[in-house]
Each structure stands twice: as structure tokens, then as C-alpha cells.
Amino acid sequence: MWKYYNAIIKRHGAGSQLSFVRNLSVGGVLSQQAQLEWLDTSPPRNDEKWQQARPYGEMPGPSTMRMLSYFMPGGALHNTNLIQMNRRMREMYGDIYRMPGMMGKPNVVFTYNPEDFEVTYRNEGVWPIRIGLESFSYYRKVHRPDIFKGVAGLVSDQGQAWADVRNKVNPVLMKVQNVRQNLPQLDQIAKEFIDKLETQRNPETHTLNADFHNELKMWAFESISFVALNTRMGLLSDQPDPNAALLAKHMGDFFNYSFKYDVQPSIWPYYKTPGFKKFLKTYEDITGITSNYIEIATKSFGNDDNRKTKCVLEQLLQLNKQVAVAMVMDMLMAGIDTTSSACLTILYHLSRNPSKQEKLRREVLRLLPTTKDSLTDENTKNMPYMRACIKEGLRITSITPGNFRIATKDLVLSGYQVARGTGVFMGVLELSNSEKYFPQSADFIPERWLKSDLAADIQACPEARSRIPFVYLPFGFGPRTCIGKRIAELEIETLLVRLLRNYKVSWLPETPLQYESTIILSPCGDIRFKLEPVGDSM
Numbered sequence: 001m002w003k004y005y006n007a008i009i010k011r012h013g014a015g016s017q018l019s020f021v022r023n024l025s026v027g028g029v030l031s032q033q034a035q036l037e038w039l040d041t042s043p044p045r046n047d048e049k050w051q052q053a054r055p056y057g058e059m060p061g062p063s064t065m066r067m068l069s070y071f072m073p074g075g076a077l078h079n080t081n082l083i084q085m086n087r088r089m090r091e092m093y094g095d096i097y098r099m100p101g102m103m104g105k106p107n108v109v110f111t112y113n114p115e116d117f118e119v120t121y122r123n124e125g126v127w128p129i130r131i132g133l134e135s136f137s138y139y140r141k142v143h144r145p146d147i148f149k150g151v152a153g154l155v156s157d158q159g160q161a162w163a164d165v166r167n168k169v170n171p172v173l174m175k176v177q178n179v180r181q182n183l184p185q186l187d188q189i190a191k192e193f194i195d196k197l198e199t200q201r202n203p204e205t206h207t208l209n210a211d212f213h214n215e216l217k218m219w220a221f222e223s224i225s226f227v228a229l230n231t232r233m234g235l236l237s238d239q240p241d242p243n244a245a246l247l248a249k250h251m252g253d254f255f256n257y258s259f260k261y262d263v264q265p266s267i268w269p270y271y272k273t274p275g276f277k278k279f280l281k282t283y284e285d286i287t288g289i290t291s292n293y294i295e296i297a298t299k300s301f302g303n304d305d306n307r308k309t310k311c312v313l314e315q316l317l318q319l320n321k322q323v324a325v326a327m328v329m330d331m332l333m334a335g336i337d338t339t340s341s342a343c344l345t346i347l348y349h350l351s352r353n354p355s356k357q358e359k360l361r362r363e364v365l366r367l368l369p370t371t372k373d374s375l376t377d378e379n380t381k382n383m384p385y386m387r388a389c390i391k392e393g394l395r396i397t398s399i400t401p402g403n404f405r406i407a408t409k410d411l412v413l414s415g416y417q418v419a420r421g422t423g424v425f426m427g428v429l430e431l432s433n434s435e436k437y438f439p440q441s442a443d444f445i446p447e448r449w450l451k452s453d454l455a456a457d458i459q460a461c462p463e464a465r466s467r468i469p470f471v472y473l474p475f476g477f478g479p480r481t482c483i484g485k486r487i488a489e490l491e492i493e494t495l496l497v498r499l500l501r502n503y504k505v506s507w508l509p510e511t512p513l514q515y516e517s518t519i520i521l522s523p524c525g526d527i528r529f530k531l532e533p534v535g536d537s538m
């Protein structure tokens with residue numbers, strides 16, 4: 001295996017490739033051997049396409065020194081977020097460029113060519129590698145092996161270890177019926193969210209005297225913690241469980257820390273800075289509080305193994321305790337900011353497009369003739385316009401700006417040789433917003449996603465949708481696609497139905513919704529909606 005890898009390094013003559021092999025092990029988290037096992041072990045590629053491709057070294061991109069200078073004060077990338085960084089680099093280097101690996105990270109190719117996305121995904125194999133959150137692996141495998149016993153979890157495990165967990169939890173989290181058993185409680189949570197908004201809404205101006213984004217995060221937290229822990233946290237009430245409030249705060253900090261220590265160059269793999277130690281403390285608190293909730297929930301399950309329906313937590317615990325603890329934590333970490341950002345984004349587009357909102361409301365009124373009615377499997381079966389609105393919102397603003405893989409095989413991307421072991425960042429957000437793939441790409445047109453006309457004023461417009469599937473991937477692709485997709489969709493649908501059934505929503509600021517980006521895009525700045533009651537007599 002080493003022989004082949006050395007051959008690859010020699011062929012590319014890239015010193016930093018070598019340092020990638022040496023350093024990717026994240027301060028000793030994973031052995032070099034394990035790293036290499038993830039890569040294809042077949043002999044170096046030598047077919048005609050590969051031979052005709054240009055060497056990696058000819059791909060545009062900065063040297064390590066230039067790259068470092070970009071991050072210095074006054075440099076092109078100083079203080080930029082992920083989106084700004086990608087855009088500036090694309091302006092400087094074009095639709096494919098390479099960035100040298102630094103501080104133990106691999107070299108990364110950034111591509112904005114959907115053909116490259118397809119090549120990358122089609123060659124990712126059954127164990128796709130998406131490194132990125134190495135701090136997870138470090139915390140779980142090196143810092144607290146006593147708790148996790150070798151399970152790093154879906155977000156950060158790789159290879160066979162990742163597949164073992166993913167194969168086990170797929171049926172629990174991806175099976176539609178299993179996820180949909182949570183609908184009555186998610187609907188109840190959405191109703192409580194509306195009740196809370198009512199207490200914060202000025203009946204004359206119809207504006208909120210609360211931070212709507214923060215309220216949405218509490219809704220997302222309450223929803224995902226119910227699905228993951230079968231527990232109500234009370235975050236929508238005046239008296240939330242103090243541990244839940246603390247957990248919510250830690251989850252909020254988590255993405256910022258992770259951006260700092262997992263995405264930006266950092267020396268933590270070699271030296272544990274005070275900031276990184278604080279990050280570990282956050283992980284520690286999250287683990288402690290989550291484990292406590294799991295213990296309490298477990299006691300309430302009783303001993304009746306023959307019950308027909310078991311909640312997600314019970315099913316996970318039946319698989320394996322460590323898998324359950326890691327999966328619940330991953331669900332909480334991955335399922336709050338993503339879902340709340342997505343929901344806010346879609347609501348924003350609906351509020352800026354009142355005619356589309358009215359069309360959607362007509363669909364919602366058919367499901368819920370009165371606000372007292374409940375959502376059921378039966379009445380939510382037929383919501384084509386709602387689903388189209390969600391898709392369109394996530395097209396304009398994909399919450400994750402791109403997808404990432406480590407190439408496990410030698411690839412030819414946009415005519416360049418890219419050796420196995422190199423990172424590939426696929427800039428999906430830029431493509432799903434491009435006129436080249438979606439006509440009138442800046443406009444919110446849910447009709448793009450409809451298969452057939454729904455009414456005289458809701459006519460399907462599939463020609464406004466790209467034929468290339470790889471330019472729209474808000475939840476990723478392949479065996480490593482988002483495992484929370486079905487849960488997120490159910491939560492978002494449920495809340496949007498309730499919000500639009502109760503209110504006509506309009507956007508108040510003069511300026512469009514702004515985003516900041518760490519690992520995901522998060523709405524920021526002036527976020528104000530007007531919520532005018534719709535009532536039951538419409």
C-alpha cells in the first residue's frame with residue numbers, strides 16, 4: 001500500500017502531499033495506516049485519460065507562502081468567511097484551483113464544474129471520506145475513549161468504522177415511516193411555537209418584540225431533541241429545563257468553535273491552545289448533559305420489548321449504547337442551526353414573494369381548515385407546492401455552501417490530474433445560483449420543481465430547472481448524504497404549515513436577508529417579519 005502511495009507522491013512531486021500523509025492523522029488521532037486504508041489501493045492510474053490530463057502542479061493556485069500571506073492582515077482572505085473566501089479565490093484563480101494543505105490538512109482542489117462533482121461522487125466508493133471535523137475524532141477517540149469506546153460517530157468517522165455506524169442507523173433515521181411517527185409531537189411543538197410568538201407579537205404593528213432567529217433556534221432545538229431523546233426540553237416555555245438551556249448555549253458555540261479549529265488553519269493538532277481547551281470543555285458539557293438525558297429517557301421506556309412502535313432513542317440504544325450516545329449528540333449538533341437557518345431562509349423568500357405565499361396558503365388551508373385541526377399522515381400526504389417552496393428556498397440559499405470529499409481514487413478533474421488523498425470542495429451554492437443552470441436564478445420560482453400544473457395559477461415550469469442533478473445538492477449526495485434530511489424536511493414542513501396557517505408574513509427591512517458563514521450559512525443582521533393573523537374564517 002505504501003508503495004503505491006509513494007508512487008503517487010513521486011508522480012505529483014508535491015511535498016505537501018507527503019506532509020498530508022504524515023499529518024492528516026490529526027495529532028495522532030488516527031494511525032497513518034488507517035488513513036491509507038481509506039484510499040484505493042490499486043496501482044497508480046495510467047489510462048489514456050489520465051496521461052492526457054495536465055499535471056496537478058499546473059492547476060492554478062497559490063503556493064503555501066502566498067496562501068499564508070492571504071490570511072495575514074491586509075491579505076486577500078484576511079477575516080473572510082467561508083463564502084467570501086471561496087468567491088475571492090474563484091475570482092483570482094478561476095473555476096478550478098488548488099489550495100495547499102496547511103497545518104496537517106490535505107491539499108484541496110476547489111471546483112465549480114458539475115462534471116467534476118459527478119466524477120468525484122461516482123468514484124467515492126462505498127466509504128466516502130469527508131474529513132473536516134477532526135476535533136470530533138480527537139475528542140471522542142483520544143480525549144474520551146472511556147465514553148465513546150472507539151466510536152467517533154457519523155460526522156467524523158471514516159472508512160469501515162463510519163460504515164458500521166451508518167449501516168446500523170440508516171433504517172432508524174432515513175426510513176420515512178420511522179421518522180414520520182414523530183409528526184404529532186412535532187406538530188404540537190410547532191403549535192407551542194406559534195403560541196409563544198403570539199405572546200411576543202405586537203397586536204397593532206404585528207411585529208415581534210423578540211429575536212425571531214433565536215426563537216427559531218429554540219424551536220429547532222425542541223424539535224430535534226424530541227426526535228433524538230424522546231424528551232421535551234421546555235425551551236418554548238417560560239421555564240426551560242436549566243440543563244436544556246445550557247445545552248442550547250453550548251450547541252450555539254459549537255459551530256463557531258468548529259469553524260475556528262476544524263476549517264481555519266490551527267495549531268491545535270500539535271499544541272492545545274487555551275481556546276482549544278475551552279472547545280474541549282464545551283464538548284465535555286455537551287456529552288455530560290446529553291448522557292444524563294439519555295439515562296433519564298431510558299428509565300421511562302420500561303421493559304416491554306414487544307411494543308409495536310419504538311422511539312428513535314430506543315431503537316438506537318438497541319443497536320449499541322456508544323452508537324446511541326454519539327448519534328444523539330451528532331443529531332443535536334447537526335440539527336439545530338441547519339434546520340433553523342433553512343426555515344428562516346424559506347420564510348424570507350415566501351415573505352418577499354407574496355403571490356407565492358398566497359398560493360402556498362391555499363394549499364395549507366386545505367390541510368388545516370381551522371387552526372385547531374391537527375396535522376396527520378393523511379392530510380400531509382399531498383403538499384406539492386410546500387415541497388416545491390422548500391426546494392426552491394434551499395436552491396437559492398443552500399445552508400451548506402459546498403460539499404467536500406477526499407478523493408479515494410486518482411481523478412481527472414477539469415482536465416487536471418488529482419491524486420487520491422487530495423480534498424475536493426464542490427461549490428454547489430454558486431452553481432445552484434447560476435443563470436447557466438437555473439434561468440432567472442435570483443427569483444423564487446417554486447414552479448421549477450413541480451411535475452405538473454397544480455391549478456390555473458400554479459403551472460409547472462420544469463424547463464426552469466437544470467437537467468444536471470449535481471448542481472442542486474442541499475443535503476449532499478451518495479451513501480454519505482445527510483442522515484437528518486427526512487427529519488429536517490418533516491420539521492420544516494410542519495412549522496411552515498403552522499406559520500402560514502396562522503400568519504400572513506412580510507419582510508420589514510429595506511435590505512435583503514444577510515448571511516454569515518462558518519461551517520454553514522446562518523442568517524444575520526436585521527431580521528424582522530410582520531406577522532398578520534390569518535384567522536379561521538378565511
Ligand code: HEM
Nearest residue numbers: 154331334335338339342399475476477480481482484488
Ligand atoms: C435543512 C437542514 C439540513 C441541511 C441543509 C443539512 C445538510 C447536510 C449536508 C450537506 C451534509 C453533508 C452530506 C454529504 O457529505 O454528502 C450533512 C451531513 C449530516 N447531517 Fe445534515 N443537514 C440538515 C439537517 C440535519 C439534521 C436535522 C440532522 C440530525 C439528524 C443532520 C445530521 C447530519 C449528520 C449526522 C451528517 C453526517 C452524515 C454522514 O457523514 O454519514 N442534518 N447534512
